[in-house]
Amino acid sequence: MNSTDKIFTVSQLQNRLQIWHNQNQTIVFTNGCFDLLHLGHVDYLEKARSLGDKLVLGLNTDASISRIKGPSRPLQDETSRARIMASLLFIDAVVLFNEDTPLELIKIVQPDILVKGDDYTVESIVGHEVVLARGGEVKTVPLVKGYSTTNIVKKIEQQLKLK
Template identity: 45%
Template sequence: GIVVGKIGTAIVYPDELVSALHHHDLMIGEAKLMPLDRMVDRAERWRRKGYKVGFTNGCFDLLHPGHLSLLKQARANCDRLIVGLNSDASVKRLKGESRPVQSEAARAAVLGSLETVSGVVIFGEDTPINLIEAIKPDILVKGADYTIDKVVGADIVQSYGGKVVLANLEDGFSTTSTIARMNEGSS
C-alpha cells in the first residue's frame, strides 16, 4: 500500500513501514473502544456465533506485568474479552487527586492494542455493575485478591449460569507502589 501510494517506481523505507504498522496498531486499538450500547450489540453477536464473552475491569493506569497476567488469564477463560475501564473521574475518586497518571484515552488505546483484549468500554461509576448488567458476560474475571462474594456483579453473572473466575496475582506488581517508587526517586 505504501509503494502504490507513491508516484513512479518507488521503494518502501524501513521507517515508513514502521510508521504504517504503528498507525495500523493504533487504529485497531481505537476500533476496540466503543460506547456501552455498541458493546452490548457486539457481545450479543459474539454469543450468537457461539463465543463465550468474558469481562474484567480496572483502572489500568500504568500497565504492568500483573495487568498482563490478569488479562491473559481472563482471555484463557473466554473467546472474547471485554475490559471495563474506569474513567478519569472515576479513577480520581477511587485513587486520589494525583491519579490517573494517564488519560482514559491513553489507557484505552494501550488496552485496545493488546491481542488478549477484544473490546474496551469506559465507565464513569465507581463500580462496573451497570456494564455487567448490560453486557451479561458468560465469564466474570477479577484478581484473586477478591473473594467471589466481594466481586461486584458476581451474583448477577451466577444468576443466569455465568461463571466467576479469580485470576492468580503476580507478586510485586502494583501501579500504586510503582508510582510511589517513582516519586521517591524524584525527590
C-alpha cells in the same frame, strides 16, 4: 485493525456482544483502572482471556478513578489508557464506565465469566450475583506478586526525592 476499532461505547458494545452471542462465543468480563500498564496487568489479562473466547474490559473513566484513588490520579487520561489496553492482542473490547463500580455495565454485558484477581473472593467481586443468577461463572486468577501501579508510583517518587 487499529486499536481504536476495539474501543466501544455501551451501545456499540451491545451490538458486538449480540454478534458474539450468536456465534456461541464465551464472553469474559473484567474491569479496572489500568493507569500504568505493567507485567501484573498483562499476566492477569492473558489469564482472564484464556477462560473464554472474547475478553471485554470495563475501564474506569478519569472521573471515576479520581473519586476512588484521589485527585492525583489517574496518571494517564482515559483516551490514552483505552488505546493502550485495546492494543493488547488478548483484549477484544474496551468500554469506559463512569460509575465507581462496574455493576451497571456488568448488567448490560451479561458475561458468561466474570474475572478478577485472587486478591478478591468470589463473594466480594462486584456483579457476582448478576452473573451467577443467569448461570454464569465468577472466577479469580492468580496475580503476579509485587506488581502494582501504586508501587510503581512510590518507586518513582522515591527516585525523585533522591535527586
